[in-house]
Amino acid sequence: MMRYIVYAAAVAVAILHQDVWFWNDRTLLFGFMPIGLAYHAAFSVAAACVWALAIGYAWPSTLEDASSESGGPERREGARRP
């Protein structure tokens, strides 16, 4: 269930990218930061948070075991110099 909530959050963040409400807003936050730029900087932080949630709740834990099941050809090679 949490996995789907995380994916829904990722989609919601993607939708929030299209911030038409700040399209023509020239306000300077804290006297220097254009509000449209501040919004998208915050968007980058939100993206990081969404992927942190994904790692916490939607991590493909089976992959770690699966990757070491057979071992690739290089795993069977000796560590020798050419």
Added chain:
Amino acid sequence: MIPLLIIVFYLLVLLGLGLASNRFFRGTAADYFVASHSIGPFLLLMSIFGTTMTAFALVGSTAKAYTTGIGVYGLMASWSGLVHSAVFFLVGIKLWAIGKRHGYVTQIQFFRDRFESNALGFLLFPILVGLVIPYLLIGLIGAGRVILPITAGTFPGLFPHPTFAGGIPPWLTGLTISAVVLLYVFFGGLRGAVWANTLQTVVFMTAGVVAFHMIATKLGGLSQASQAVLENSPQHLAREGMVGKLEFLTYCFVPLSVGMFPHLFQHWLTAKSAKAFRLTVIAHPIFIMVVWVPCILIGIWAAGMGLRVPPNSVLGQMVGTLVQSPVLTGFLGAGILAAIMSSLDSQFICLGTMFTTDVVVHHYGEGRFTDGQKVFLARSFVIFIVVVTYLLSLLEPPHIFDLGVWCFSGFAGLFPLVFAAVYWKRVTKAGAISSTIGLAVVWNILFWKDMVAHVSGGEENPETLVAGMMPVTVILACAALTLVAVSLVTKPPSKETVSKFFQG
């Protein structure tokens, strides 16, 4: 002279790192190509970030903000933060697991097995190489253009031609950085590139932040710098008239290209474990923000000051005229070269790896070559590619920087292929081949006859669009639809193949 000495010192440090990494070289092909899957979370983050960021991250972002305003961040940076991490999480980790399980070192090895098709490998090889080479050219030509103004007047006797004004000519810069990258890649393989990329990422991130701080101080502080933009060039503080809404939306497809960068595929395979990806997935959007926000602000401040220079010179001019510090100029030059070289090294190695494994070893058979011979072949092809790229860079192809977005669009058009390969059991060889051919056809039509496209938005925004959308939208849609439609009407892959690539 001080800026040049700083840059030379930096290049020597990189060479030292390459030689140091050689001490850890185990002598096997797997070690040369994928560092024996030994890279931990921090080095993976730094090397992947360094590889995905090019000179555009510092120079281009400032230039685009100078012409197009703050909308550039939403177009390129915030979309990339979200989409790159999504691709690392959804595709990168799966490919790492598959690659490690079956011993793959290139994408083509994976696609050949996944789609049970040699032909697909032969089709993909020239497409991938063809899309990487312009990318290399952008790096080499960009380096020449950065170093020339930084060193202007340093060697009036050696380079008296008016074009160079006593600065280091682009042919010499290209030759030098090609040689440096070649040497540390030659000795250290992908491990050398990972180590070098880590240092280079630190250098270019720090250079951007330091330049930002010093420029802001010289402009009288953050508020005064931005107030000047509000008074003199307020359009740079918003997106109205600068960026189209559909363009803003459809730019999200461009960063999908990271899913098919062959050099990034190889970096994914260096990871020690799946868990090593976690830091990269989370920190990548933050790192993009740290690099891009200061550069965007410098770009709009330049517009607010009424600076009148070619856009790609804005960052150099702001540092040169406002800060007037030879040390910072040298550090910034090293930072820009760092951003360029951190992409070049991985691209050189991946081309050498692809040639060795996908052409020579594939043709003559796995048992025909020892590991030492494979490494020798890869190194030889890397030298060949470096020489060819360097010679091409001397021709300075026109519109080379415009080619960048077309390369990205081409890689993004291949994204449905890799996504279906890891998530859709029913995708077929015929679907994969027809999608790739369809992508090539549509890409070429849009590229060569872009009279169907038109320039949109503000007068200073030369982005080529199709019905207001980025061309990648059409390319991606055609590739995806062809893949699905042909797969549904052709013979599904064998049960052996499905069970090999899908657990459970």
